[in-house]
Amino acid sequence: MEFLQEFERILSELSAHVREGREISYRDGAYGITEIISCPKKAQLRRQHPDLEVRNIAIDDGFLFEKTVKEVLRKIFGNRFEEEKVLSHDFTVDGEPFSIDGHLDCFIQYNSNKIVGLELKHTVLSFDNETSGRPEELIILQPNSRRISINYKYTLQAKIQRALLEWQYPDKEIEHYLVIKTTLRTRYKMGKSIVVLPTTESISREELEEIIRMFRNDPRPRANWECQYCIYRQHGFCNGSESTNTTL
Numbered sequence: 001m002e003f004l005q006e007f008e009r010i011l012s013e014l015s016a017h018v019r020e021g022r023e024i025s026y027r028d029g030a031y032g033i034t035e036i037i038s039c040p041k042k043a044q045l046r047r048q049h050p051d052l053e054v055r056n057i058a059i060d061d062g063f064l065f066e067k068t069v070k071e072v073l074r075k076i077f078g079n080r081f082e083e084e085k086v087l088s089h090d091f092t093v094d095g096e097p098f099s100i101d102g103h104l105d106c107f108i109q110y111n112s113n114k115i116v117g118l119e120l121k122h123t124v125l126s127f128d129n130e131t132s133g134r135p136e137e138l139i140i141l142q143p144n145s146r147r148i149s150i151n152y153k154y155t156l157q158a159k160i161q162r163a164l165l166e167w168q169y170p171d172k173e174i175e176h177y178l179v180i181k182t183t184l185r186t187r188y189k190m191g192k193s194i195v196v197l198p199t200t201e202s203i204s205r206e207e208l209e210e211i212i213r214m215f216r217n218d219p220r221p222r223a224n225w226e227c228q229y230c231i232y233r234q235h236g237f238c239n240g241s242e243s244t245n246t247t248l
């Protein structure tokens with residue numbers, strides 16, 4: 001039974017392995033996309049406690065998926081592929097400067113005219129309202145083709161990333177996709193699937209400025225569930241708060 005004690009170390013090494021290369025940094029005073037569409041207090045606490053980590057197997061599953069996809073893309077596209085591409089943009093909102101440093105999981109210079117961006121997600125369970133058949137291994141969604149539950153924050157993040165890509169590369173054609181690894185539950189069966197959702201819309205500058213305004217002025221969480229999963233509450237740095245319950 002002596003070996004059992006090794007599992008703590010194995011778990012810790014496993015966690016470090018899947019997180020490797022995923023360190024994200026921001027310019028001084030800049031915020032990430034996920035930060036501006038989430039509880040503003042989390043962004044503040046993240047800067048005060050940069051080393052805080054939670055050992056969360058569910059999150060690590062997502063990191064493992066990301067790591068594997070990035071390795072495959074690097075193999076296929078070579079130096080035309082870039083991971084954690086920084087998409088920066090500086091705004092002036094209500095007379096005050098505000099900077100966003102977005103991070104796109106996968107950036108591909110597809111050809112001389114086209115750029116493809118992929119944002120990778122992992123969710124434990126999604127629901128499919130299509131009532132016949134089994135979940136397929138790969139589901140490529142066309143707009144309005146099928147109703148699969150997808151967190152609205154993912155689609156909002158995708159719309160912001162697409163806009164940042166367009167502003168950074170005004171002379172290129174942009175394609176952007178959400179790639180979600182999930183267990184899909186239909187009426188008849190559950191199965192592991194990869195759902196690919198094209199991002200067909202970009203957020204407008206006015207809509208993004210309104211999000212920035214909210215981020216600055218309303219410190220409450222945006223969704224009811226945010227406090228429940230918040231590592232800063234788990235570590236006693238915040239007691240939680242009622243949410244704005246907005247879908248922005």
Ligand code: SF4
Nearest residue numbers: 039227230233238240
């Ligand atoms: S516990 Fe809730 S209010 Fe506090 S930082 Fe986390 S999400 Fe925000």
